[in-house]
Amino acid sequence: RKEVEQDPGPFNVPEGATVAFNCTYSNSASQSFFWYRQDCRKEPKLLMSVYSSGNEDGRFTAQLNRASQYISLLIRDSKLSDSATYLCVVNPPGSYQLTFGKGTKLSVIP
Amino acid sequence: GAGVSQTPSNKVTEKGKYVELRCDPISGHTALYWYRQSLGQGPEFLIYFQGTGAADDSGLPNDRFFAVRPEGSVSTLKIQRTERGDSAVYLCASSLTQGRDTQYFGPGTRLTVL
Numbered sequence: 001r002k003e004v005e006q007d008p009g010p011f012n013v014p015e016g017a018t019v020a021f022n023c024t025y026s027n028s029a030s031q032s033f034f035w036y037r038q039d040c041r042k043e044p045k046l047l048m049s050v051y052s053s054g055n056e057d058g059r060f061t062a063q064l065n066r067a068s069q070y071i072s073l074l075i076r077d078s079k080l081s082d083s084a085t086y087l088c089v090v091n092p093p094g095s096y097q098l099t100f101g102k103g104t105k106l107s108v109i110p
Numbered sequence: 111g112a113g114v115s116q117t118p119s120n121k122v123t124e125k126g127k128y129v130e131l132r133c134d135p136i137s138g139h140t141a142l143y144w145y146r147q148s149l150g151q152g153p154e155f156l157i158y159f160q161g162t163g164a165a166d167d168s169g170l171p172n173d174r175f176f177a178v179r180p181e182g183s184v185s186t187l188k189i190q191r192t193e194r195g196d197s198a199v200y201l202c203a204s205s206l207t208q209g210r211d212t213q214y215f216g217p218g219t220r221l222t223v224l
Contacts, residue, residue, distance in 0.1 A: 004152075008150075042217065043201060043215035043216060043217050043218055044153065044201070044215050045215070046212050046213075046214075087152050087153075089152075095166065096141065096143075096158055096165075096166070096208050097143065097155035097158055097166060097169065098143075098145075098153070098155065098213060099155070100152030100153050100154070101152050102150065102151055102152050103152055
């Protein structure tokens, strides 16, 4: 089983739609969780950290379910500029390296 | 302020050649990381430096890969006897300290081995 698994998509959604991505991780002792965004041929950039209590940043909401070992990202009122690949990222226990999923590609269509 | 910079942005080389990839971290960041991203994949960890020392090199695929950070700032990733399978984008990231600080990525070096 891969350490971090994501549906690669692509997700093609109209502007204004709500879209949700899920991700599962294999190591139950993992400590930190993130969503990174990567535009085509660009570097990954931190979108948001994911906390056990859930957290929201504008149109973006991230949630963590430790019991089921999955992480979600919800994007409301999608904008054209949200088109990118969204990478689910986990910090394994006892390590400072980041473990990335393959990413989920989102295309927001006018 | 200036972000992480990497040079060159693109490198084309022939199989068997030696290459060096450079990373300039954000000023004042003590932790530096190298990752490799193949087409259609997420970045994969290679090595992590805290200061001048390699704190974790468990991701280096074999002994053809080596990285240094002699003065605790700039780092160089060195690949000997390159193979076609080494073709990828090599990403460098830095964070303020080790631990859970945000890792900021550079634009990467796209390496193509012919």
